[in-house]
Structure formats: C-alpha cells, structure tokens
Amino acid sequence: MNYPLRRLFSMLAVALLAVAGLTGCLATPDSAGGDPNAVRIGTLRGQPHLYAPYFMQRFAPQNTSYEIVLFENSPDIKNALASGAIDLGVLGAPAMLAGIAAEQDVRILASAADGGSGFVGRPEIRTPQDLRGKKIGFPAGSSQEIALKLTLRANGLDPDTDVQLVNLAYSDMASAYSAGRVDAFLSAEMGVSIARQAGAHQIVSAYDTPIGATNIVFGGNGRFLDEQGDRARDAVMAFTRAIDAMKGDRAAWASGLVDTFGTDRAVTDIAIENITLRWRLDDEYRGRVAELARQMVAFDQLPTAPDMTEAYRPEFLETVGAGR
The missing domain is CATH 3.40.190.10 (Periplasmic binding protein-like II)
Structure with a gap:
C-alpha cells in the first residue's frame, strides 16, 4: 500500500x-x-x-x-x-x-x-473524455447528482450509457475511491479533500453548470x-x-x-x-x-x-x- x-x-x-x-x-x-x-x-x-x-x-x-x-x-x-x-x-x-x-x-x-462540492478522480483521468466507461460515484437526489449529469452532458457524455454511475453515501465516497470501487466521484466535502490528499485531482469544476x-x-x-x-x-x-x-x-x-x-x-x-x-x-x-x-x-x-x-x-x- x-x-x-x-x-x-x-x-x-x-x-x-x-x-x-x-x-x-x-x-x-x-x-x-x-x-x-x-x-x-x-x-x-x-x-x-x-x-x-x-x-x-x-x-x-x-x-x-x-x-x-x-x-x-x-x-x-x-x-x-x-x-x-x-x-x-x-x-x-x-x-x-x-x-x-x-x-x-x-x-x-x-x-x-x-x-462544498468537487469532481475528483484518478491522476490518469485528465479530462471529462477520459471518464468514458469509468465508474463514477455520486449521492442520489442531491445537487451533486444534478451537477454531475449536467457536466457529463456538457462534455458530450451520456450519463446513462457512456459511464457507470454508482450511488454512494457521502461518507463512503473517499473509501470507495481508495478501494478502487469508483474511478472518480462528484460529491461533497470532506470526502473531496480527503481523496485529494490521497492523490486524486480535480477533473473539472463542479460549478460550471446552470445551477452554479x-x-x-x-x-x-x-x-x-x-x-x-x-x-x-x-x-x-x-x-x-x-x-x-x-x-x-x-x-x-x-x-x-x-x-x-x-x-x-x-x-x-x-x-x-x-x-x-x-x-x-x-x-x-x-x-x-x-x-x-x-x-x-x-x-x-x-x-x-x-x-x-x-x-x-x-x-x-x-x-x-x-x-x-
């Protein structure tokens, strides 16, 4: 490890x-x-x-x-x-x-x-296009879910077919990332900063959508x-x-x-x-x-x-x- x-x-x-x-x-x-x-x-x-x-x-x-x-x-x-x-x-x-x-x-x-949100992932995921086929964590029913789907669509990715969305609790995001169960996630703090301290990086801003x-x-x-x-x-x-x-x-x-x-x-x-x-x-x-x-x-x-x-x-x- x-x-x-x-x-x-x-x-x-x-x-x-x-x-x-x-x-x-x-x-x-x-x-x-x-x-x-x-x-x-x-x-x-x-x-x-x-x-x-x-x-x-x-x-x-x-x-x-x-x-x-x-x-x-x-x-x-x-x-x-x-x-x-x-x-x-x-x-x-x-x-x-x-x-x-x-x-x-x-x-x-x-x-x-x-x-209080962030879209972070593995170092090799440099652009949204690199997310194709990847597993992405998100908390269902949240503003982060809306931001994730709007961000994917804005970058030419279909949330239903081009990526694998994984519904996770906020408290599970960082551990799911560290265990390899997801390649990236769009979620809330503190999970975002915990993952960044462990080597994840911001893929794209979580705030560049109509909901800001x-x-x-x-x-x-x-x-x-x-x-x-x-x-x-x-x-x-x-x-x-x-x-x-x-x-x-x-x-x-x-x-x-x-x-x-x-x-x-x-x-x-x-x-x-x-x-x-x-x-x-x-x-x-x-x-x-x-x-x-x-x-x-x-x-x-x-x-x-x-x-x-x-x-x-x-x-x-x-x-x-x-x-x-």
Missing part, C-alpha cells in the same frame, strides 16, 4: 472513531436530548458547509437553547422537519425542494452555503414558524450571525470541526476553502434555486417542480436584515 492510501485509511479511521464517540454526547434522531424546551436543529455529520448550528448558541437570546440533532443525509433532515421532530435544519436545497413539491410543511428561511454552486439552505417546520414566530426569528438571527462569524474567523470554523468531529486539520483547511458561506436570499440566488428545481424535474428527481412562490418564508430574514 502506498503512502497516500495509508494516509487516507488513517484519516478515515480517525473520523469514524470520532463520530462513534460523539453519539454518546450529542443528540441523534433516536434520542431526544436534554432540554425539552430547546429549539432542535438538524444538520449532517462532519460536513463543514453545514457546521453553522455549532456556532449558533453563542448568539442565542438569554434562556434559549439550541440542540443539535445529527443525521446522515438531507432527506432524513427534511423528513424530520416535515414531521415536527425537529424545528429547523441546515440541509441540501434539493431535499427542501422535494418536500415543498410534495406539499410538506417545510419552507426555506435562508441560504446557508454554496460550493447552489447547495445548502436553512429550513424550518411550518408549524414551528407559525406558532413560535419569536423563537424562529431569534433562531434566524443567530444563524445569520453564526454564518458571519465563521466567515470572519475561518480558523475558528476549522478548529471547531477538528474538535467536534476529529477531522484532520490539513484536510479541513483545504475543504473550507471550497465553501462560500452565505445567508441572503437575493434574486440571483432564488433564480439558481429555481433552476435547480427545473433540473430536478428534468433528471427525474421530482415529478413536477414546486411552486417557488411558496418555497420561502422571507419575513424572518427580512426582520433580521432590518435590524442589522
């Missing part, structure tokens, strides 16, 4: 041990956690572009607690939001769009992060928003301040990830450089989200596009903006 692969396996082992240790002290979908009056916020394990909930408590009003609930994928966060098991969530835009299209009681409150770098949003349960509007407003305020704090102190952001999830610091520093944190819902951003919804229909992720006039609850963010 060469050194890059030994390093990759070592980093994966550390990450798995860290996550295993966290399950005893952080709330999970199967444990209610401590404070029954806490605002419950869902996010994903170990992904740097969904780390904002860990900064929110420092901006919480007095006597307000934010409880972090960890999930393995964005559809599970969306389902927990729809059921009311959690109040708020940081998750992939496609999952929220799917919930809105299905008329579930979930709405987008703010943007959260662009980027659109990726992560901050969403809420409709009943919570209606019945606890003041707490929802305070949480949106805390979220926007958390995003701004992370943007202003990237070292603290990276250190938080290392401390919370046991990630490798060198890999973490690379990963966060691939992420653009944000919270505004400007017209340009809404246009990209609408394009993402159209592409989800085109690629059979959705039967019909959601009503984008019903997708957002902007009044909470507007209150935040007016007060800053």
Whole structure:
C-alpha cells in the first residue's frame, strides 16, 4: 500500500472513531436530548458547509437553547422537519425542494452555503473524455447528482450509457475511491479533500453548470414558524450571525470541526476553502434555486417542480436584515 492510501485509511479511521464517540454526547434522531424546551436543529455529520448550528448558541437570546440533532443525509433532515421532530435544519436545497413539491410543511428561511462540492478522480483521468466507461460515484437526489449529469452532458457524455454511475453515501465516497470501487466521484466535502490528499485531482469544476454552486439552505417546520414566530426569528438571527462569524474567523470554523468531529486539520483547511458561506436570499440566488428545481424535474428527481412562490418564508430574514 502506498503512502497516500495509508494516509487516507488513517484519516478515515480517525473520523469514524470520532463520530462513534460523539453519539454518546450529542443528540441523534433516536434520542431526544436534554432540554425539552430547546429549539432542535438538524444538520449532517462532519460536513463543514453545514457546521453553522455549532456556532449558533453563542448568539442565542438569554434562556434559549439550541440542540443539535445529527443525521446522515438531507432527506432524513427534511423528513424530520416535515414531521415536527425537529424545528429547523441546515440541509441540501434539493431535499427542501422535494418536500415543498410534495406539499410538506417545510419552507426555506435562508441560504446557508454554496460550493462544498468537487469532481475528483484518478491522476490518469485528465479530462471529462477520459471518464468514458469509468465508474463514477455520486449521492442520489442531491445537487451533486444534478451537477454531475449536467457536466457529463456538457462534455458530450451520456450519463446513462457512456459511464457507470454508482450511488454512494457521502461518507463512503473517499473509501470507495481508495478501494478502487469508483474511478472518480462528484460529491461533497470532506470526502473531496480527503481523496485529494490521497492523490486524486480535480477533473473539472463542479460549478460550471446552470445551477452554479447552489447547495445548502436553512429550513424550518411550518408549524414551528407559525406558532413560535419569536423563537424562529431569534433562531434566524443567530444563524445569520453564526454564518458571519465563521466567515470572519475561518480558523475558528476549522478548529471547531477538528474538535467536534476529529477531522484532520490539513484536510479541513483545504475543504473550507471550497465553501462560500452565505445567508441572503437575493434574486440571483432564488433564480439558481429555481433552476435547480427545473433540473430536478428534468433528471427525474421530482415529478413536477414546486411552486417557488411558496418555497420561502422571507419575513424572518427580512426582520433580521432590518435590524442589522
């Protein structure tokens, strides 16, 4: 085994041990956690572009607690939001769009992060044309799936016939690459930077498609928003301040990830450089989200596009903006 692969396996082992240790002290979908009056916020394990909930408590009003609930994928966060098991969530835009299209009681409150994706592969794969006949990993139902298929088509490759697409969980991408089960993958951090540290390289940008770098949003349960509007407003305020704090102190952001999830610091520093944190819902951003919804229909992720006039609850963010 060469050194890059030994390093990759070592980093994966550390990450798995860290996550295993966290399950005893952080709330999970199967444990209610401590404070029954806490605002419950869902996010994903170990992904740097969904780390904002860990900064929110420092901006919480007095006597307000934010409880972090960890999930393995964005559809599970969306389902927990729809059921009311959690109040708020940081998750992939496609999952929220799917919930809105299905008329579930979930709405987008703010943007959260662009980027955090990468299209990487073996050193001998120098151009998209070299992918013909190769196995490519992707997470089904994600913005990365849309970006992958649009990128392949833009380079004259049919996603259905010219390559072999392999659906993998985010946490499995780097290990599948190291084991030779895929030759390349288009997925999210941290897997992208772990693979790059082990010798993979960027084949082509993941962002040169009509959806751009659109990726992560901050969403809420409709009943919570209606019945606890003041707490929802305070949480949106805390979220926007958390995003701004992370943007202003990237070292603290990276250190938080290392401390919370046991990630490798060198890999973490690379990963966060691939992420653009944000919270505004400007017209340009809404246009990209609408394009993402159209592409989800085109690629059979959705039967019909959601009503984008019903997708957002902007009044909470507007209150935040007016007060800053």
